[in-house]
Amino acid sequence: SSELTQDPAVSVALGQTVRMTCQGDSLRSSYATWYQQKPGQAPILVIYGKNNRPSGIPDRFSGSSSGNTASLTISGAQAEDEADYYCDSRDSSGNLLFGTGTKVTVL
């Protein structure tokens, strides 16, 4: 399959932990990358590689993977974490594939 499937929406209470998933065959051979996008803004990179955060990304963001499923966890969610989150991976041809996106609501 050449798709990356994400949960459409998740919610989390302020300060609690939320985990969102990304499923697809390409994840068996490559790590997922994760992006955050707030309304009206460009996406920003939050996790790349096995579990790497670019400078400026809080350590409450972490990534993991198992088989064909990658996960992004926000530990101690803050109000500013409310956003859409997208995963991506690269296939064997070098093409990039984005997931369907997850809308995170912080209650």
Added chain:
Amino acid sequence: QVQLVESGGGVVQPGRSLRLSCAASGFTFSIYGMHWVRQAPGKGLEWVAFISYDEKKKYYADSAKGRFTISRDNSKNTLYLQMNSLRAEDTAVFYCARDYLPFDSNGVGPWGQGTLVTVSS
């Protein structure tokens, strides 16, 4: 600081062409792979095309193959996307984005603010 500034978007009729540009600054443009990614109104992200730092590799989404051409001018620190035979379904914000690491294909960022392309008669 790193800046990516897209230009060239606008309203265009179906079947016509448009050329997008992305001016890069604040980093050594010639050692990074670059991408175009688009987002239709209210929809998710869709990768469009990639060009390696040395132009030797170019990859396209199926939706772009045969119609779009990605190119770069490292002497001008500029990325381009030539779009031909535009369709209504190409209407989207087009983002220019850089590979996060040089000579590496692991993560995309930073991104420009995007330029809106509207295909309509």
